Amino acid sequence: MTIGLGKDLLGLETLSREQIQLILDTAEPFKEISERAIKKVPTLRGATIVNLFFEASTRTRVSFEFAEKRLSADAVNVAASGSSVAKGETLVDTARNLEAMRIDMVVIRHGASGAARFLADRIDSTVINAGDGMHEHPTQGLLDMLTLRDRFKKLDGLKVCVCGDVLHSRVARSNIWGLTKMGAEVAVCGPRSLLPNAIAEMGVTVFDRIEAAIEWADALNVLRLQLERMQAGYIPSLREYNRVFGVTRERLERAPKEVLILHPGPMNRGVEIDSDVADGPFSVILDQVTNGVAVRMAVLYLLSGGKAELAEAAKGGA
């Protein structure tokens, strides 16, 4: 039975376990391509993909660009600014203009939750969500799961704690949906002012103290804490955040077992995570980056067309 992904990848909440499994399994062979001397396969040759980024992001955009180019697609970067209200051309018009130039896929990052879905409902091209507001960042969730699976050989029953500003984090949400679908046990840890009020209804355990989270977890996914949160009154200071919630070497050493450390980047060294942890033996942060390209190649590959009705015509032939 072949499982499809549909037209778009908008989030992990709406994917089934089988679909997530398919993406992770498909990412495996793509890892190898990045290890070759010629890091290219002709699979998406001639496909036009637009990276429509409304929020600055070097890391994710470059990762997608590598994925697109390694599949031989033509990648075009569009750095659009701001929201529909402020900056002139609406999101719909931007997309329709691009579509009129006959593009195959749009990878969109936008500051508004729901922006990827908004776009996907209005254009025929495939839409891949590279992060929409506080809603989801599915490829990040997928590469986090791939990294965990590489180390632990499975996700079922794995104990993963997402640490930090869950309230404002799309990475946290994608992790929560994806991991629970795959059978992992998910927890969150952070100041209550940075956890959604309805967190208990999201199927996760809540740890108020990082020490308890470390003792319980097989792996920690440490989120970046943004300066704005302090200014908006959610926490008193970054200094206190580090003292109370920081993932430090001392805290990890007191853990009963080795705890794997993930971070979506970019890191605030000395705030949510100390340097000796980020660069230490339990950190898989760089593996996440490598896996990111493979996962994105897998997603592009799986979404890039192939119409079922033509499959009949293509039977046979080796």
Added chain:
Amino acid sequence: MAAPQSTLLDARAIERTLRRMADEIIELNEGTDDLVIVGIQRRGVQLAARIVSNIFDRETVKVHSGALDITLYRDDLQTVGPRPVVGPTVIPVDVEGKRVVIVDDVLYTGRTIRAALDELADFGRPKRIALAVLVDRGGRELPIQPDVVGKVVAVPNGYRVDVLVRELDERDAVVLAPSGAGS
């Protein structure tokens, strides 16, 4: 009701054929120097492993081997419907200047081999690439010919030829079956 199948080669016949093919490869290569046997996913990989073993029996040399998945290089990806699963590609040696022998189970239109040649080119520039197939069923759509052939099979209309290997299919056999009787 079970589809009528006929067995063209049974396990013993395959064994003999693979021994002969290994001998021909050694002869073609004038020895085992710089030889790299690369099997095409999926069943070409198992056949390649047996050929490597046969070569060892003859020459007491374990030649290098690898596996190639050509899914990403197919020329019909737009039309095959939901994405075919991509298997692993492992080329453990630098192919630059080597003599590569591609091994596949059935040679038909030649498109798989074309894809394999394109993919190999991305790994380097072998000195020579040869092709060894267990079954040649004719019907070429591209100018591609095997150097070493196990058996030439004429496949009537409405039929297909399948190679079964015990590692994946519980037995070794080359069978002729009506097409549409499952892949």
Added chain:
Amino acid sequence: MTRVLLRGGRVVDPSQRLDSVSDVLIADGRIEACGPRIGNDASAPDIQTIDCKGLVVSPGFIDVHCHLREPGREDVETIASGARAAAAGGFTAICAMPNTDPVTDNQAAVGFIIRQASLANAARVYPIGAVSVRQRGESLAEFGEMVAAGAVAVSDDGKPVASAHLMRTALEYARTFGIPVADHCEEPTLAHGGTMNEGIVSARLGLKGIPSEAEEIMAIRDILLARRTGGHVHLCHMSTRGSVELIRWGKDRGINVTAEVCPHHISLTEESIGNYDTNAKMNPPLRTQDDVDALRDAVRDGTIDVIATDHAPHHYDEKEREFADAPNGIVGFETALAVNITWLVKSGIIDVPTLVEKMSTAPAKIFHLPGGTLRKGGVGDVTVFDPVAERVIDPKRFLTKGRNTPYGGRTLAGLVHYTIVGGRIVHKMTG
């Protein structure tokens, strides 16, 4: 002048505790008579007879909370288009909130609305003046002059009166003129940046939520200030269980607080937002089923006095945006009756007389407006409707310029047949 005879309908008038098959005669713009078999002069040439068999005949509906976008956004709604849409919804009178551009905070602005409304020749339009100059929440607007020009209440709706001190002085000052101060209850710092109800749905969708407490804190504040000042506070569009409990607390103590609920808050929950549907985005937002249940009970037991529409048309382009950027509000005139009947009457929570009380009698009483009754001598404002017939809601056929409704495509019960203002038929059902 033509007289209008409404014959054989089910006449429902809570102000006279009337609910029976009867006739209503309107003459010279006033209710002339109301009783069985008035139609002796049925052959008189100046009488227009309307057969109301199978229909309900009630005092005209009065909407105490709506937004007409004139002056400022005539592309979205004018006083005329709004008044006609209201008439199509069975409303014989509507009260227009002052958050126009410029704000209706002086006698000239009030006069402008009165004049535009008279040209519209449809539902009556009563202006509501601003509480504060430019609705900036700093200094009081001239209540006296606005009332003299025709304003019936004051409100800064669109926004809360954030300063408790200003709300207090507004309540005290409004006593001089006998008008209610209508407050949009929203604590600004709690609600800041929120675009929907705070809860599990907002957590899933990654949208900043507005907690129920943002409304409840202001509701109790207003109730306490009404107690202190003896003024009349009218709480706009209540949306939470907590608010209902606080209103009950206030009324139990004899405090002069009245409250309204909108049809959408007694019918839909936050789940209607689905995949970021901006047609389900308004302020206060759709809440949980528990809140909906509490509001319905409150309509039944009288804690909620009136049902008002908060009709808020927006341009298609403005709603066709990312959820957080889209403006708040949905249209309501032409769906109000059907939503109320489908979710309150059909489900057995209230009966038709109570519905008429909430949509006509009580609004008139609370805002001291003519109408709300079929007593002899009262204004000839009457609504004739079918409480049972169903139809599919088609936004393209609305008379309002706005199309932003979450009810499009739904089959609802309740159909307006005639809307009569001052004895003139200003709306007649077509098709």
